[in-house]
Amino acid sequence: MLTNRQQELLDFLKERHRTTGIVPSTREIQEYFGFASQTAAVSHLRALERKGVIQRLAGKARAVIFPDELDREEIVDIPVYGQIPAGMGSDAEPEAEGQISLDKTSLGLSPKANVFALKVRGDSMIEAHILSGDFVVLEQRNPRNRDIVAALIDGETTLKRYLVDRNRPYLKAENADYPDLIPARELIIQGVMVALLRQGFGAR
Amino acid sequence: MLTNRQQELLDFLKERHRTTGIVPSTREIQEYFGFASQTAAVSHLRALERKGVIQRLAGKARAVIFPDELDREEIVDIPVYGQIPAGMGSDAEPEAEGQISLDKTSLGLSPKANVFALKVRGDSMIEAHILSGDFVVLEQRNPRNRDIVAALIDGETTLKRYLVDRNRPYLKAENADYPDLIPARELIIQGVMVALLRQGFGAR
DNA sequence: AGTTCCTGTTGTCGGTTTGTAAGCATAAGA
DNA sequence: TCTTATGCTTACAAACCGACAACAGGAACT
Known part of the structure; x- marks a missing residue:
């Protein structure tokens, strides 16, 4: 659907958007590709818009939009800990592993x-899958x-699993x-399970 | 850490960014909050930058960056199907449910x-958790x-699970x-499992 | 009482950015 | 062979947009 050159341009847009956080202007596109004019960049943007892979807002600066990102839900960044030290919950947070x-x-x-995530070690919850x-x-x-909980023990x-008996x-x-x-003594609950993510097929 | 007004401004920036795909310019901020000048917007942006919740690139238009989004990995949008009809794999794709x-x-x-996702129905894979x-x-x-696979049967x-015997x-x-x-006859494999996502705690 | 920070105002300037007109060469499809 | 799409060029206009100077009231802290 896209020509090679158009794909190159789209890749450049997305790469810059991801690494710098903003979309390049027509003159930045011109500079990157070594065009003698910004019009070349403009006509490429128009071609990409015509083919539906980007949208543009007329008259506004750096107003290139990627439609797939637009109808996406809000994204939450969840820190992953291998192990949560004692201090959790109230004061300073330990550094995340991912x-x-x-x-x-x-x-x-x-x-x-x-919310936060924990990498499970051991098979103590295998019957809860x-x-x-x-x-x-x-x-x-x-x-x-x-509830299934992460608790601080020793x-x-x-x-x-958190259970209440009398x-x-x-x-x-x-x-x-x-x-x-x-x-x-006291039971320190660090978090309550709300979701699970597994990589690979379920055979380990 | 942020004042009420600064939080309002940040919320506005993020909301616009999510719904329109671009960050508002200083004059658009001015208009939204009813400021008489764009300088008010500028000084707010500077305050937000000083406090580290946004970054700005001097001299560039709409160059407000949210640092959390910057050190994020590339995001993949995975269509979710409740059921994949027969045609899968080669030609047109059915509409996703989410x-x-x-x-x-x-x-x-x-x-x-x-990649695509499938919502599991039934307990036929329960021993694979x-x-x-x-x-x-x-x-x-x-x-x-x-491998664990999605296959078209009847x-x-x-x-x-896909197994090969002689x-x-x-x-x-x-x-x-x-x-x-x-x-x-022939075995139609629509996909091979690479990950799993579970909502809620593992008790149903 | 003095200082700093927050939240604004008026006015101006200049670089940034998009947009448009007009043209040219090549490749692809009808 | 005619037409259309691609991929460029030069040149100019217009708006968009960020930056700065100078000022001011109010709140907060010392």
């Missing part, structure tokens, strides 16, 4: 909640009965090989 | 592959042994209650 960027709707509508290596997205809020973060909460692994955990 | 926007890295590096309601992301490519798309491929449900499927 980041998952997912649109708000696919996350399952959390309004403006504070959560595997080692999965990324679990958690929201910082108070847990309800039967200075380590573990994923467990007003006393305890934690249960979803794996018969693991015992229940009845908290000795 | 869309998942996820960054490329979190998807688990598929280079420039053609894929639940009803999960979104399975698939790539259109040839399956390898033990005009319906189903998720199964050079003859067949499909296996990951649920003991379901029988193996040995294809009568």
Whole structure:
């Protein structure tokens, strides 16, 4: 559908947009491609617009829009931790190991909640169909009965099901090989599971 | 950290950026807030830049950048189908029921592959820890042994494990209650599973 | 009482950016 | 062979847009 030259131009636009945050002006396009005039850039933009891969707003500067990005939901950046140290929840946050960027709707509508992700290690939640290596997205809020939560136990973060028995909460692994955990003192809940992301096919 | 007025301005910038695709100019900000001068907008932008929530490129039009969006990986828009009709893979695509926007890295590096997602119905893959309601992301490519695939069987798309026995491929449900499927004629593979997204906690 | 920051105003300037007119050469399709 | 689309050029106009100088009231903190 696009000619080679037009594809080159589109790639340049998108690359600049991604790396610099703004769309190049016609004169910046001219400079990059070594055109003697900005009109060459203009006519290319017109061609791209005619073919529907970009939209432009007449008279406005740097007003090139990529339609696919327009009808996209708002994107949330979720920090990924391998392990959450003790301080979580209140004060300074530890540095993330990575980041998952997912649109708000696919996350399952959390309004403006504070969310983060954890890379699962071990198979203690395998009967809840959560595997080692999965990324679990958690929201910082108070847990309800039967929620799956990240809890701080002996200075380590573990994923467990949160259960309340006669007003006393305890934690249960979803794996018969693991015992229940009845908290000795206080129970520190770092987050409540709201979503899960798995890479690769489900065989590990 | 931000004052109320500064937050209002930032919200306006982001809202316009999301809905129109471009960042408003100083005079557009002026108009929206009813300022008598564009200088008011300029000084607000400077304040926002000083506080680190935006960046600006001097001398360039509409050159407001949101730093969080800058160090984000490239985002891929994945169409979600409830059911893939017969024609898939070659010709026209059916209309999607929704869309998942996820960054490329979190998807688990598929280079420039053609990907789509399927909403899982039924529990035939439960032993592979894929639940009803999960979104399975698939790539259109040839399956390898033990891949999980979306295959067309009797005009319906189903998720199964792809196995090869003595050079003859067949499909296996990951649920003991379901029988193996040995294809009568040809086996149409619509996609190979590359990722999975689950909303809510893993209890349904 | 003095200083700083926030939130504005009026007015002006100059670079940036898009837009348009007119033309030319080549390749592709009817 | 005629026509259309592509991919450029030179030249000029018009708007868009950011930047600056100078000033001012009010709130907050010292």
